[in-house]
Amino acid sequence: MKRLVVLGGGESGVGTAILGIKEGFQVFVSDKGPVKEEYKEVLKHYKIEWEELQHTEDKILNADVVMKSPGIPDSVPLVVTLKETGVPVISEIEFASRYTKAIIIGITGSNGKTTTTMLTGHIFKEAGLGVGIAGNIGDSYAKMVAERDHDYYVLEISSFQLDGIVDFKPHIAVLTNITPDHLDRYDYEFDKYIASKFRIAMNQTKDDYLIYDADDEVIVDWLKKNPVRSKLLPFSLERKLEEGAFIEDDKIIIKIENNTTEMSRDALALEGKHNVKNTMAATTAAKLISIRKETIRRSIESFQGAEHRLEKVLKIHHVQYVNDSKATNVNATYYALDSMKTPTVWIVGGVDKGNDYRELMPLVREKVKAIICLGKDNSKIIDAFGNVVDLMVETFAMDQAVKVAYKIAERGDTVLLSPACASFDLFENYMDRGNQFKAAIKKL
Known part of the structure; x- marks a missing residue:
């Protein structure tokens, strides 16, 4: 045995x-x-x-x-x-995949993978397909294979899970983006982290697909130097593509071989440019499984989004509180700040994974009126933004951070928790951090 x-x-x-x-x-x-x-x-x-x-x-x-x-x-x-x-x-992904004949859609990336996984799973469910949504979210994938195997699995897969694969091969792989994250686990070498993400395609053949962000220079450069065997289906907000997903006349166009699907951008329930990309990736995967356009459109209109990801919590005295606790790196916070439409009180901080805050500078200058640091060591954030905003406060507990935000915020402002850091200094995980934020708001 x-x-x-x-x-x-x-x-x-x-x-x-x-x-x-x-x-x-x-x-x-x-x-x-x-x-x-x-x-x-x-x-x-x-x-x-x-x-x-x-x-x-x-x-x-x-x-x-x-x-x-x-x-x-x-x-x-x-x-x-x-x-x-x-x-x-x-890894679990490798072990469990040996015991299922299901069609696998594997989704990885530094940001957007949870939303893309949930949206893809939502579309499959709405189409009446037997689908399990697992991997880095929800119930264990191995347990699903053991107890009630499905015809399809939509798996959110982290770089750490990909490091432990040997033969694992998704029929459809999605790479949402690659930005520096978890570099503490990759000897602070970005190339090692990129290589880890691309393991999602390493066993794919010409009969499989890789859906990826064509606006992401890191991905595009890596593919030039390290070609994959699978069929490439890019998506882009910046240019028209011969094949893949792109924007034209404010419509999302998806071209696969000779088949074209169009959808209005207004149909999206989720806000923000990054969510247009997440939707393009999910929709491209759904089209490859031949799900009908009407089903896809209905699914996108009804999708609620992931908890702790730009989640609108409450409005108090005309101030909107937004929980983006899942933003554990700089790029995720970039998307959050980019989607802010009102003056923002920004709660930031936690365990720094080798963050470079410079890319946030233009957005902070434009949108952030005050910064509330929430972490055991806030020195790097204070150094980065101390001269950029008028008001900066250090806090060491969620209740305290929310009370300070409540005092600072004025009518029409947004209070945004988007930490750009891991949560392990003061919280169990990003979910605990987000839940504490929501609980503190309800106490106000």
């Missing part, structure tokens, strides 16, 4: 363990931190051996295959030892 060891007892780890049992593996789950009560119950139910608060090497190094949760870096000594002894260390 083959031995599967799962490192990390969270959503993807426990899901992989369930699939492992179903496929006849002897399974052991090991987590260096505590395992949540809900996951312990599941492990007990399936009689899966597990441990928490430690990694017992004797029970791990004898594995035939190891599934590592994406939060564990490759540089951890245990992972290095496993690889040196020749044990394959793979």
